[in-house]
Amino acid sequence: xxxxxxxxxxxxxxxxxxxxxxxxxxxxxxxxxxxxxxxxxxxxxxxxxxxxxxxxxxxxxxxxxxxxxxxxxxxxxxxxxxxxxxxxxxxxxxxxxxxxxxxxxxxxxxxxxxxxxxxxxxxxxxxxxxxxxxxxxxxxxxxxxxxxxxxxxxxxxxxxxxxxxxxxxxxxxxxxxxxxxxxxxxxxxxxxxxxxxxxxxxxxxxxxxxxxxxxxxxxxxxxxxxxxxxxxxxxxxxxxxxxxxxxxxx
Numbered sequence: 001x002x003x004x005x006x007x008x009x010x011x012x013x014x015x016x017x018x019x020x021x022x023x024x025x026x027x028x029x030x031x032x033x034x035x036x037x038x039x040x041x042x043x044x045x046x047x048x049x050x051x052x053x054x055x056x057x058x059x060x061x062x063x064x065x066x067x068x069x070x071x072x073x074x075x076x077x078x079x080x081x082x083x084x085x086x087x088x089x090x091x092x093x094x095x096x097x098x099x100x101x102x103x104x105x106x107x108x109x110x111x112x113x114x115x116x117x118x119x120x121x122x123x124x125x126x127x128x129x130x131x132x133x134x135x136x137x138x139x140x141x142x143x144x145x146x147x148x149x150x151x152x153x154x155x156x157x158x159x160x161x162x163x164x165x166x167x168x169x170x171x172x173x174x175x176x177x178x179x180x181x182x183x184x185x186x187x188x189x190x191x192x193x194x195x196x197x198x199x200x201x202x203x204x205x206x207x208x209x210x211x212x213x214x215x216x217x218x219x220x221x222x223x224x225x226x227x228x229x230x231x232x233x234x235x236x237x238x239x240x241x242x243x244x245x246x247x248x249x250x
Contacts, residue, residue, distance in 0.1 A: 082106035132237035134190035150174035170208035181208030
């Protein structure tokens with residue numbers, strides 16, 4: 001009989017111990033790296049500014065941002081600290097989606113779509129590994145796709161005899177806002193790459209400049225490829241490229 005009671009007391013003690021462990025796991029998520037927890041940030045007036053899901057010390061799960069009126073402005077998913085899946089930005093009021101963006105391994109990868117306030121599609125832009133690509137589609141108020149975009153204009157200026165250089169000036173066929181010019185070629189998928197060489201930009205004239213230095217008696221020839229990245233009125237990146245043969249003799 002004494003042995004029986006000793007065993008009973010032991011079983012009760014073990015059960016009580018296990019129950020206590022479960023209570024700690026359920027209530028103390030900040031110390032449990034196997035469970036997600038939601039961290040809330042607030043404005044000065046106490047209104048919720050953001051709700052972010054964490055797994056351990058890493059963002060993991062859905063993150064939401066709000067304006068000071070408590071309306072949703074952004075939804076973004078994380079996997080182990082990296083952006084993954086489709087994010088959503090909202091117009092003021094938190095009901096109508098303004099922009100959706102596809103992410104992969106923390107980079108924009110796939111399509112970024114923008115919408116008008118009535119829900120009509122405004123644009124579709126393609127990205128690969130965080131870099132903008134050719135194939136931008138923008139839509140007019142009547143729903144038809146915009147077809148006319150500026151083209152690259154290349155001007156060759158020979159200063160070899162007078163100043164010892166041959167200059168290439170690059171501009172667009174129509175007035176544009178922000179623009180970047182590069183020397184080199186797009187990736188196989190038609191995207192901006194780190195291998196492109198930025199051209200010196202005259203910001204006042206929106207002109208890209210590249211110069212060849214050639215000693216007397218020298219000769220140089222290449223197929224020059226120029227890439228332009230233009231910001232459109234809708235805030236998208238329009239990518240275009242053009243090649244011309246270059247033959248220089250001093």
